[in-house]
Amino acid sequence: MRAPSFWNNPQNAPGWQARLLAPVGCLYGRATAKRVSKSADFVADIPVLCIGNLNAGGTGKTPTTIALLQRLQARGVDAHVVTRGYGGSLEGPIRVDERTHKAAQTGDEPLLLAAFAPTWVAKDRTAGARMAQEAGAEIILMDDGFQNPTLHKDASIIVVDAARGFGNGRCIPAGPLREPVGAGLSRADLVLSIGDAQSQSAFSSRWGDQISTPQAKGALEPLQTGMDWTGTPFLAFAGIGYPEKFFATLRGLGATLVQTHALDDHQPLTSSLLARLDADADRLGAQLVTTEKDAVRLPIAYRHRVLTLPVRLELEEWSPVDQLLDRLLAKK
Template sequence: MSRRTQAPRHWFEGPVPWHARLLSKVYGGAIALRMRLFGLHLLRRVRIDRPVIVVGNLIAGGSGKTPLAIVLVERLRAAGFTPGVATRGYGRDDAGKPRWVEADTDPALGGDEPVLIAYRTGAKVRADANRAAAARALVEAGCDIVVCDDGLQHYRLRRDVEIEVIDGRRRYGNGQLLPAGPLREPVERGENVDFRVLNVGSGTAEAGFGEWPMRLVADHALPLVGGRPVPLSALAGKRVHAVAGIGDPERFFDTLRGHGIAVVPHAFADHHRYVAEDLRFGSDLPVLMTEKDAVKCQAFATDRHYSVPIRAELPEAFWVALLDRVVALRGASGA
């Protein structure tokens, strides 16, 4: 009963269709023109009077940006900051309308990732297609630093720190621009960011030179309708339905398999809007899903449905380097 919109196979292997190569050249020309206009100041950039950190990636689809944004907010708060999150809120209804997103906001209105960030962090979250306007709203609401979730290509908002998140398994695919490949921008764009984070997931991918490894850790499942957490180790050797509507569902399935769980996989399109029928699989096995999926299934969840929280772990040296940079920025701005 899987309903997945898969990335084109040629993004990662096999020949690229001629029409995709042609459109890729047009797309690349449009990117170059846009950057030229920003360079000539014909397109205006907006600066706010607080530090701005952008978390993003170069490829279409998920790479682990949201788990990093969540732990980043937590670390900033522990360092004495009052962080706020600016996000587009992909796929939400009435996307042209700015909205404050809270833990109990309907994901159809706030977006699944913004609702998840609000739920996990308790930070102020502003969803707006205009991230510069979102950043200004956060500052006016009392935030002294802004984290942009998935804003690497949103050049209108000036940023002080850029963090690129790289998928450790897929990396840059065939290295070509959309639609011939998965790249939103040329690979060389990554040379200009401040920090490059490699999402090694729960696997064995190794970070290269200049990359910081990020490990995604899951150790328990939370029932959606109340009850005690269940250690994933308690599910070892048992069969479960696994639901993932994220950019790379296999990453979630592999995480569960790594705990010895027998996975019956159900991959859905990224940002899929669930209805109760989607979770009826014809058996009474437990249903484990990502947190991003769980926020959209709460209304019709049963005692068989569980969310699997993920936490991002990075080397302490990364946080020292990042926070040193941010503290210096705060001092320079006088905030």
């Protein structure tokens, strides 16, 4: 599903679509407020850190979770991930095995995260937390679920794309938000904005006065693999929240993109779709390339034919995050 363009209009100049849908958005926001006010079903014996967002769609939660896992592992902390597994068929709770599970079973993000740390897919997040705790986790990173009250959160990080911010500031379907900005930020312990310097400046100007929690700033940087991106024409495709960011990253590396395909977020990469993309690439003399998250959904027959560009989150300053982790780990 592609996000409607009017979701990202400035709040002080809402389009007619946003105004028309505003009453429904208010009802959506009230429903979220009612849901998050409920008491948690389960309080773990170990800290639970939620990596969530206010926006529907991709904001960078998965790279953030990977960065936090690596930060914790550098401290010698055994961190596990609990996730619902969007699009997967498994109810769980089950520990993801990246060697044997498929994205259709677990969802693409859990399959990617499982390469970095023990990852549990569970439609019931409390059951997943129990399993992680019993397996020896010292801290749980809950991927998404900020608006889900069933599992008690000791702290929450709100991840936001700096270029898009909180869109027009309105709730679904009038805007991109799962809940109003003020209500969501009041429950957050840290806001992490992801984007380049220009986007960060625009985000601060538009939303900075509404953020009273500590804030960290970062950017998604390509992982240096030694690949020369300048000598080959590419056909790029991506089924992530905002594929245009991936295409811009490739162009920033000097890649020539002769064709791009923006797929729906989590869209299945069927053999027929890949055959069509492969034929287009052959006709154009181009190399297929996609994201790390899309790569885990590739059929086996195409994995050797498609290049992957991995990215990692780089923070300007880790101290706000480290202070939050210190506080959580002191509870162990």
